[in-house]
Amino acid sequence: MLKEDVKLREVLIIEGGNRLEGVLEVSGAKNAALPNMAATILTSDEVIIENLPDLLDIDTMKKLLLELGTEINHIKDKTYSFKLATPKSYTAPYDLVNKMRASILVLGPMLARFGYAEVALPGGCSIGARPVDLHLKALEKMGAQIKIEHGYIKAYAPKGLKGAHIFFDKITVTGTENILMAASLAEGQTIIENAALEPEVVDLAVMLKKMGADITGEGTNRIVINGVKELHGTYHKVIPDRIEAGTFLVLAALTDGKIIIKNYPSQYLEYVEEISNKIGIHIVKLSDNEVLIKREEKLRPVNIETKEYPLFPTDLQAQFMTLLCFADGISEITENIFENRFMHVPELNRLGADIEIKGKTAIIRPVKKFTGAEVKATDLRASAAMVIAGLVAEGETKIFSIYHLDRGYEHIDDKLINIGAKIRREIVEE
Numbered sequence: 001m002l003k004e005d006v007k008l009r010e011v012l013i014i015e016g017g018n019r020l021e022g023v024l025e026v027s028g029a030k031n032a033a034l035p036n037m038a039a040t041i042l043t044s045d046e047v048i049i050e051n052l053p054d055l056l057d058i059d060t061m062k063k064l065l066l067e068l069g070t071e072i073n074h075i076k077d078k079t080y081s082f083k084l085a086t087p088k089s090y091t092a093p094y095d096l097v098n099k100m101r102a103s104i105l106v107l108g109p110m111l112a113r114f115g116y117a118e119v120a121l122p123g124g125c126s127i128g129a130r131p132v133d134l135h136l137k138a139l140e141k142m143g144a145q146i147k148i149e150h151g152y153i154k155a156y157a158p159k160g161l162k163g164a165h166i167f168f169d170k171i172t173v174t175g176t177e178n179i180l181m182a183a184s185l186a187e188g189q190t191i192i193e194n195a196a197l198e199p200e201v202v203d204l205a206v207m208l209k210k211m212g213a214d215i216t217g218e219g220t221n222r223i224v225i226n227g228v229k230e231l232h233g234t235y236h237k238v239i240p241d242r243i244e245a246g247t248f249l250v251l252a253a254l255t256d257g258k259i260i261i262k263n264y265p266s267q268y269l270e271y272v273e274e275i276s277n278k279i280g281i282h283i284v285k286l287s288d289n290e291v292l293i294k295r296e297e298k299l300r301p302v303n304i305e306t307k308e309y310p311l312f313p314t315d316l317q318a319q320f321m322t323l324l325c326f327a328d329g330i331s332e333i334t335e336n337i338f339e340n341r342f343m344h345v346p347e348l349n350r351l352g353a354d355i356e357i358k359g360k361t362a363i364i365r366p367v368k369k370f371t372g373a374e375v376k377a378t379d380l381r382a383s384a385a386m387v388i389a390g391l392v393a394e395g396e397t398k399i400f401s402i403y404h405l406d407r408g409y410e411h412i413d414d415k416l417i418n419i420g421a422k423i424r425r426e427i428v429e430e
């Protein structure tokens with residue numbers, strides 16, 4: 001191999017089998033922070049956001065906002081100010097959109113405030129095709145002219161956007177968020193039917209209302225937005241990450257240590273807790289925001305179907321699949337949101353799992369143990385599943401492609417090392 005062909009990559013090495021004990025603190029939610037940051041485009045005033053997690057995706061969104069002309073200042077720990085007085089570009093370039101699909105969230109606000117935006121087409125990713133047709137159709141209904149050219153979505157609304165009656169054929173989280181932001185500055189009333197109910201959508205509405213938007217119905221499937229001429233600055237704190245909390249819940253149950261989860265958002269995890277109870281995991285409330293995870297000796301098998309909030313989140317599917325490998329019987333998980341979100345199955349099987357995929361259902365047969373192996377982190381939540389699996393496996397697990405993990409889990413190595421996990425990173429040659 002020529003020297004210049006050698007690429008360096010980081011791997012995560014885990015020594016499994018350690019009993020874990022201590023406190024795991026939940027960070028700010030990535031999927032709330034990203035739309036919160038995009039919403040700062042809607043005003044020329046300064047917006048301050050607190051509790052921003054230190055993650056690759058947040059860095060990518062900062063880069064994108066800087067590219068558009070936003071002035072960003074670090075105020076104190078995890079708190080930043082954002083101010084977009086005059087844009088220096090109207091384009092979300094391919095190199096950033098390619099790293100993070102949520103870059104599409106700048107389309108609605110740019111178009112609503114400036115009447116023009118270009119966003120590279122996100123394209124497919126490892127969990128599925130993930131088109132943005134519903135975002136575009138809704139914006140067109142609000143009067144935008146949209147064309148796709150040279151791999152870019154080019155959207156114009158020179159006279160501003162107009163309120164419209166939007167019916168989403170499919171529930172879409174970022175689609176609802178894009179239209180919520182666009183409609184806040186549109187002329188007249190917008191009604192979003194079949195809107196997403198996710199807590200991150202509600203949190204965005206809360207932030208927009210603090211900026212002066214007129215929104216009702218957030219958290220239901222019908223949101224009504226009366227457009228206003230201008231929005232103003234605000235101070236907003238990002239809500240805790242329910243998916244990180246759910247990931248910790250699984251980890252605590254499987255390692256059977258004494259793990260307390262701090263900043264645990266039980267209000268967003270009701271259904272996940274119901275499923276956990278069925279499996280034999282109990283969430284013991286210690287204080288307003290702290291819980292202790294306890295498990296019964298034998299875990300029971302369950303059948304899970306991923307669905308939109310308030311039902312079971314697709315973003316916890318891979319982690320619960322790892323857990324169910326150790327249940328006392330056969331479980332099934334059906335993935336209804338993304339068509340290709342079982343990439344972690346062959347990787348879990350490399351560690352000793354016995355999982356078979358039949359269409360959109362995974363059949364999980366019980367095994368006694370996992371043994372460490374070399375595995376690949378195929379997407380963000382699959383990476384979390386690999387980390388959990390590595391921590392319970394006998395011996396050493398080497399996880400490749402861990403940049404996915406750093407997209408969405410804040411300082412995960414430090415958090416786990418703190419409770420007794422043996423984890424390190426190494427740079428290896430490809």
Ligand SMILES: CC(=O)N[C@H]1[C@@H](OP(=O)(O)OP(=O)(O)OC[C@H]2O[C@@H](n3ccc(=O)[nH]c3=O)[C@H](O)[C@@H]2O)O[C@H](CO)[C@@H](O)[C@@H]1O
Pocket residue numbers: 031034101102128129130131132133134135136170171172173174175200314315337338339
């Ligand atoms: C940044 C962020 O918040 N990401 C979350 C968001 O992604 P995201 O908002 O991208 O996911 P959507 O809710 O839009 O996707 C739901 C389904 O609708 C389809 N669809 C969506 C839009 C569209 O225009 N056309 C279309 O067909 C998607 O391919 C998918 O099958 O919600 C997902 C579902 O809870 C989560 O897994 C992601 O973590």
Ligand SMILES: C=C(OP(=O)(O)O)C(=O)O
Pocket residue numbers: 031100101102315380381408
């Ligand atoms: C799929 C996820 O994120 P994104 O929509 O940014 O790809 C996720 O958070 O699990």
